Amino acid sequence: MIKLEVNGEQYEVDVKPYWTLLYVLREKLGLKGTKNGCGEGDCGACTVIMDGKSVHSCLVLAVQADGKKILTIEGLAKEGKLHPLQEAFVEHGAIQCGFCTPGMIMAAKALLDENPNPTREEIREAISGNICRCTGYVKIIKAIEAAAKKLRGS
Amino acid sequence: MEKDSAFLVVGKKLPRVDAIAKATGQAKYSVDLELPGMLHGKILRSPHPHAKIVRIDTSEAEKLPGVKAILTFKDIPKVKFNPSTRYNFPPLPEDAYILADKARFVGDEIAAVAAESEEIAEEALSLIKVEYEKLPAVFDPEEAMKPGAPKIHDWADNNIVARISVNQGDVEKGFKEADLILEDEFKVQPQHHCALEPHACVAHYTSEGLTIWSSTQVPFQVRNLVAKILDLPIHKVRVIKPHVGGGFGGKDEMFHEALAALLSKRTGRPVKIELTRAEVFSATRTRHSGKERVKIGFKKDGTIVALHLETIFNAGAYSAASPRITRANGVRALGLYRLPNYRFDGYCVYTNVVPAGAFRGYGNPQQGFAIEQMLDMAAEKLGIDPIEIRLKNVVRVGDPNPLTKGIFESVGIADCIKKGAELIGWQRRKPKIISNTKRRGYGMAIAAHWTSVAPYAQEYVGAVVNINPDGTINLMVGASDIGQGSDTVMCQIAAEILGLSLSDVSIIAADTAVTPWDAGSYSSKTTHIAGNAVRLAAIDAKNKLLTEAAKILKVDKEELECKDKKVFLKSDPSKSVSVPEIINWMKLNSEEPWIIGKGVYKMITNCPTYLAHFVELSVDIQTGSVEVLKFVACQDVGVAINPLQVEGQMEGSIHMGMGYALTEGIIFDKETGKVLNNSFVDYKLIPPKDMPEEIITELIPTYEPTGPFGAKGCSEVGMTPVAPAIANAIYDAIGIRIKELPMSKERVLTTFKRKNLK
Helix, strand or coil: CEEEEECCEEEEECCCCCCEHHHHHHHHCCCCCCCCCCCCCCCCCCEEEECCEEEECCCCEHHHHCCCEEECHHHCCECCECCHHHHHHHHCCCCCCCCCHHHHHHHHHHHHHHCCCCCHHHHHHHCCCCCCCCCCCHHHHHHHHHHHHHHHHC | CCCCCCCCCCCCCCCCCCHHHHHCCCCCEHHHCCCCCCEEEEEEECCCCCEEEEEEECHHHHHCCCEEEEEEHHHCCCCCECCCCCCCCCCCCCCECCCCCEECCCCCEEEEEEECCHHHHHHHHHHCEEEEEECCCCCCHHHHCCCCCCCCCCCCHHHEEEEEEEEECCHHHHHHCCCEEEEEEEEECCCCCCCCCCCEEEEEEECCEEEEEECCCCHHHHHHHHHHHCCCCHHHEEEECCECCCCCCCCCCCCCHHHHHHHHHHHCCCEEEECCHHHHHHHCCECCCEEEEEEEEECCCCCEEEEEEEEEEEEECCCCCHHHHHHHHHHCHHHCECCCCEEEEEEEEECCCCCECCCCCCCHHHHHHHHHHHHHHHHHHHCCCHHHHHHHHECCCCCECCCCCCECCCCCHHHHHHHHHHHHCHHHCCCCECCCCEEEEEEEEEEEECCCCCCCCCCEEEEEEEECCCCCEEEEECCCCCCCCHHHHHHHHHHHHHCCCHHHEEEEECECCCCCCECCCCCCCHHHHHHHHHHHHHHHHHHHHHHHHHHHHCCCHHHEEEECCEEEECCEEEEEEEHHHHHHHHHHHCCCCCEEEEEEEECCCCCCEEEEEEEEEEEECCCCCEEEEEEEEEEECECCCCHHHHHHHHHHHHHHHHHHHHHCCCCECCCCCCECCCCCCCCCCCCHHHCCCEEEEEECCCCCCCCHHHECCCCHHHHCCHHHHHHHHHHHHHCCCCCECCCCHHHHHHHHHHHHHC
């Protein structure tokens, strides 16, 4: 049995020792917004924020998440209002197939929480663990820059 | 159709209609679906490249608690099919069963299990005992064509799946007239799609019918094939395409839908099959690898007088779409250059590796890598600028269209080249020496891509527009949005015609029980063909709306226009009637108290999209490392319905093309043909930090009279010029011609060293 907080809600989950956090989120808590693109920690589609740091949830064992605070894509919009990163991804055309989007937005959120004014190089570095096959990253980087600017202004 | 610049919705950089659902995690993909009682299907794959299956013993696996069904070759319908079948041109060999009768590559599908969980299904696979009799295998298409090579399919002599020829004029006569003849050979590697969502489907077989949810580009094709294999009438098979996490051609066929359906039929429960990333890499499809031999003849002034292209493609273990892609490879140049004398001889050949299939470009990047370098080689020999030799030879408006026997009506390639040259600074190129070890180079290349497979294949699409009592509309269209954004484009077109905003339109797309036919999302056809069907459906709905409004307002229909859910007099917009008022009036006064617009569009012509790429890069002569510094892409898509999405396609294509050029490639084991790099760690995509600092995408507007609002295709062409433009720039930087992909550091360095030793 592990206890964890996900998007502000408390959960107790009976887990097997080899289950991953990704498996618990998707299969036990029904939070399908976090995606499984490879299950090997290589693509970043499963990125969530654990205690303030972005992690590949397919590489985190469920037992390692015991007592942790998890933020997933479902917890980002508040009362129907999109987070500035979500708004920027929508407006700048940073979304195509959308399969990388939840993980990409969470990786960007972890970056901006720590570094509100990142350089383009720092953005590229922060999303280097997240594969996008559709966009060439061009509009994703623009969206993150725009969201950072908006977040700094507010 | 009239030209109209005063569009309300079309031509605007509008966010996608599904963007918020995708940004919030609400959008559901096939991998996200769960049904009550759902079982998980897993596939046992061959460890041998070529082997007879002597015996399969499933008894131990059957005893495992939680295992609900096991299928092997003896349990499946003996129906041979080709998973790429959608029309009859060119004919595709039917060489596959849903489980293999013999193993033809490492990864071939031998048996399948449905169980209560993925873990149980995987354990069951390990308990199935298969006795194989190994057969000699062959992995290289030229080896496979030699007498005495292992025979992979009984029907195919010398393992040749298809030999395709295309002829225009007389090449031999053309070469006699040439002042310069160049001949060369280029090698291209297998590339993998790497769509982020793995192939996945859920099938539920009940007494009411079979429903399949699938991550596919071709739901209607899947429906037809599943109905054929399971011997069901078409109305009992419903294929629904949820959100798709990328396709790029990799989901342009039926994959595991029939197998999941059969497992569901056996168990009476829904069954999901979701591939692992390693399975996607090693057992779905790749881009065709092979050789491109080019002989090309020029006049002194750079005019092409003859071109002979010979292609040998590695089809892999099954035909799939190989004959079609080989043929496509052979007609690419005809859409781009004036070729009085042209000949194509193409072969696709069975080998014991994972089958090749559709992939963005569909035979285009392979020939582009070859021909676009030959153009530069000729330009140098003739003392002509690479830009000038292309401007001299590209097709122009009014030229005969060799595919349709009509003419080209919209050709923006010359303007793409000129604008690209200006944006890269072609006339004021910076000095070659960047540092002790780094050399700067500039290169360019161009491409064209036919919009759809018309006129060879029957390309048609239907759409339906329902006007609701509040004036909003529901649009139903068969087109498959696989991430490229067709749902948004369809909604924009319907909204524009009916004078609505995008938020007034809801779309149901790609559900075979509900939406009219669409052959699928491939060949850059969706905006043009499905867009035209939507346009016609919206015009039909509008005509009906105006007809009723004319009765109410007691004027001629021609005097009316509609906008913002109102119909008004063009000459006096204050005289109007709202759509809710019209619908209410119809309930009392009309035989049909609702408005349903219908549209069917059959492609009658073909209109290529055009693209010019320019790169500035640096090559490190000590390491062979290539760094792309600046990239310029200028494309003619006719009128862009959504320029934001077109830019997105252009940028994504540059990334994918840079991978093809520099880092990507499936590596086959020399002994077994097994895919060695079956993960994102070992298969090298271009990371964000290696994308050029500056990427400029520019749309060169033309107007295609047959397109919806003047639009043509867009996305297939995007990566074709990347590799040759980079190859030409490497030559400009350090004077070496690289004729094999990928142009990895090692290859650049060894080629450079070899040249300097001479």
